[in-house]
Amino acid sequence: MARIPTLEYDRGTLILHPPPRGKGWIDYATWDDRVEKFRIPASDYRALVQALEAEGARFEDRAGAFAAVELTPGFEMTPYPHQTEALAAWQAAGRRGVVVLPTASxxxxxxxxxxxxxxxxxxIAVPTLDLMHQWYAHLRAAFPDTPVGLLGGGSRDTSPILVATYDSAAIHAETLGGRYGLLVFDECHHLPGDFYRKVAEYAVAPFRLGLTATPERADGRHSELTGLVGPEVYRRTPAELAGTALAPHRTVRLKVRLSAEEQARHDELLALRNAFLREAKLSLGSAEGWQRFVQTSARSxxxxxxxxxxxxARAIAMGTESKLRVMADLLVRHYPEPALIFTYDNATVYRIARDYLIPAITHQTPVKERHAILAAFRTGEYRAVVASQVLNEGVDVPEASVAILLSGTASAREYIQRLGRILRKGRDPNKHAVLYEVYSEDTLEERTSARRHAHTRPHHQPPGNASR
Structure with missing residues (x-):
């Protein structure tokens, strides 16, 4: 009597043996001489099972070890319209796909x-330990009758709901891949990386949800999210949700001038750099051009x-005294509203902390100290906090209504993430948020600002002047 074909999970792949009748499964399978059986990528589990069932093939499914879980919510809220629409769009796409929504929505x-x-x-896969603990706290409250576990930061649980960092999930991808029927990828733009993608590729999960405010990647690999998670099924911008799920907001671009001494030194430095670029036949108009400059400059x-x-030259533009005077004026103008100050470099963060007695957070700030600063900011003990790039993503930042961007990259993602830090409506139904982007005229930074705004469509006023 012929054996019934069996489908089994094996360390990130599927093994199908003996070969079933029909041809629907052949496109997914590769013969493995080592075990003399057909092997199939785990991520093709759903398509493979559908193909076998469509042909009426008999087979025993031992691969999908994920279980049905009854999730009774410990609390419920009336969803915003965009949440209802996004859920419906995801369900209509077969419960696979990417939802693009702003921070705090x-x-x-x-x-x-x-x-x-x-x-x-x-x-649930998340990029940082901070986010892992935030999700854990939310899901413990959301589903009090269902065990919720952690994977990362020293924890190695095996619960029916598991929150893991991308690092830990990728390390254990071969053992996790058969256990879960739904994968949720928070900040899913991280997923297409060479290491993290294993979390999706080694998993049989038929249902997948990607969440991000900015899926686009500089390397173009965001296109791979379709294969790893599913197509983009829903998108809303901060402007579209302003006044409903998010606080109404505006952005104001303030242009400052360097001092005569700063401008002269800045131009002298750029002339030196540009002479080298001409001689080396290099252009900085793209990411590839910058990489070539980095590589070529190291050789002589x-x-x-x-x-x-x-x-x-960039440090002069980012840290000019004119910016700091504008910053001080904005803080006074908006006092006592809570304000976040963002810079690109740590040196400016520490300078502001020293000269203006504003608490600072950088990647060098110990975790306990960072939490203490944010807790004091939440209670109103601190009215302002200055940070470099550490608050861009993966940190629960308390409510603020004012953001001051003193410097940054040309990345649209960074801009949207920083804007998202002030859009949470919070306890004040009349909250109006404002983001100030302060940049230096006739410098490298002016072009960086222009490139950043070319890829975003925020509400903004025409550039103002603050020549101080």
């Missing part, structure tokens, strides 16, 4: 709704001088 609650409606064991003394000149 309720992506975590949307995931809770998706988990409730799907009723399967769920793995002239190149290293050019890179040093570029760095010093």
């Amino acid at each position: 309720g992506k975590t609650y949307l995931a809770q709704l998706a988990m409730q409606s799907t009723g399967r064991s769920t793995l 003394c002239e190149g290293r001088r050019a890179m040093k000149a570029h760095t010093e």
Whole structure:
């Protein structure tokens, strides 16, 4: 009597043996001489099972070890219209796909709704330990009758709902891949990286939800999210949600001028750099051009001088005294509203902390100290906090209504993430948020600001002047 074909999960792949009748499964399978059986990518589990069932093939499914889970919510809220629409769009796409929503627009609650409606064991992957603990606290409250576990930061649970960092989930991808029916990828733009993608590729999960405010990646690999998670099924911008889920907001661009001494030094440094670029036939108009400059400049003394000149010119533009005077004026103008100050470099953060007695957070700030600063900011003990790039993503920042961007990159993602830090409506129904972007005229930074705004469509006023 012929054996019934069996489908089994094996360390991130599927094994199908003996070969079933029909041809629907062949496109997914590769013969493995080592075990003399057909092997199939785990991520093709759903398509493979559908193909076998469509042909009426008999087979025993031992691969999908994920369980049905009854998720009874410990609390429920009336969803915003965009959350209801996003959930419906995701369900209509077969419960696979990416939802693009701004920071503070309720992506975590949307995931809770998706988990409730799907009723399967769920793995949630997040980029940082801070986010892991935020999700854990939310899901413990959301589903008090269902065990919620952690994977990362010293924890190695095996619960039907598991919150893991991308790092830990990728390390254990071969053992996790058969256990979960729903994958939720928070900040899913991280997923297409060479290491993190294993979390999706080694998993049989038929249902997948990607969440992000900015899926686009500089390397173009965001296109791979379609294969790893599913197509983009829903998108809303901060402007579209302003006044409903998010606080009404505006952005104001303030242009400052360097002092005569700063401008002269800045131009002298740029002339030195540009001479090297012309000689080396290089252009900085793209990411590839910048990489070539970095590589070429390291090969000669002239190149290293050019890179040093570029760095010093940028530091002058980012840290000019004019910006700090504008910052001080804005803080006084908006007092006592809570304000976040963002810079690109740590040196300016520490300078502001020292000269203006404003608490500072950088990647060097110990975790306990960072939490203490944010707790004091939340209670109103501190009215302002200055940070470099550490608050861009993966940190629960208390409510603020004013953001001051003193410097940054050309990245649209960074801009949207920083804007999102002030859009949470919070306790004040009349809250109006404002983001000030302060940039230096006739410098490298002016072009950086222009490139950043070319890829975003925020509400903004025409550039103002603050020549002080």
